[in-house]
Amino acid sequence: MDTTTEQTQPNIEPLTQTVPPQEGPSAEGETIDIARIMHAIPHRYPFLMIDKIVNMVRNQSAVGVKSVTVNEPFFQGHFPGHPVMPGVLIIEAMAQTAAVLVVETLGPDWAGRVVYFMSVEGAKFRRPVVPGDQLRIHCSKERHRGPVWKFHAVAKVDGVAVAEATYSAMIMDRAS
Numbered sequence: 001m002d003t004t005t006e007q008t009q010p011n012i013e014p015l016t017q018t019v020p021p022q023e024g025p026s027a028e029g030e031t032i033d034i035a036r037i038m039h040a041i042p043h044r045y046p047f048l049m050i051d052k053i054v055n056m057v058r059n060q061s062a063v064g065v066k067s068v069t070v071n072e073p074f075f076q077g078h079f080p081g082h083p084v085m086p087g088v089l090i091i092e093a094m095a096q097t098a099a100v101l102v103v104e105t106l107g108p109d110w111a112g113r114v115v116y117f118m119s120v121e122g123a124k125f126r127r128p129v130v131p132g133d134q135l136r137i138h139c140s141k142e143r144h145r146g147p148v149w150k151f152h153a154v155a156k157v158d159g160v161a162v163a164e165a166t167y168s169a170m171i172m173d174r175a176s
Contacts, residue, residue, distance in 0.1 A: 039112070125163045151166070
């Protein structure tokens, strides 16, 4: 005597969705890993302020990502017992995001060149950035003429603006 009962499986369709192809750059943009960032710009530890770039659309915009950890060297003195990422380093992270965007836009022959700050305008700091935060720097090109580029960036943590600034920079060869 067979005591097993036949079980029927419900008709389950896979949860797939057809996405039509997009023309031009994807809505997501390109991701740049740390090795490519280090090839593009000369900054190194402890002054490399971005870990990766996401959603980069050449000649338009990029999002720099910085995972802020308690092991950052600046937290030893800023401030003991109350670690806060210095605002000037948030601005530096904005500039490095823009520098990678510039180099990636101009092409591989520009890798390793230096992008120098020329001006910072309208810098505003909305709330402290602390260990455990992931800083996402939304950087957009406003314009460029020759070697001079102008950007606006908003740094966010969990989608909330923590800092913003408009700044200009110039890309140049390294001094020998």
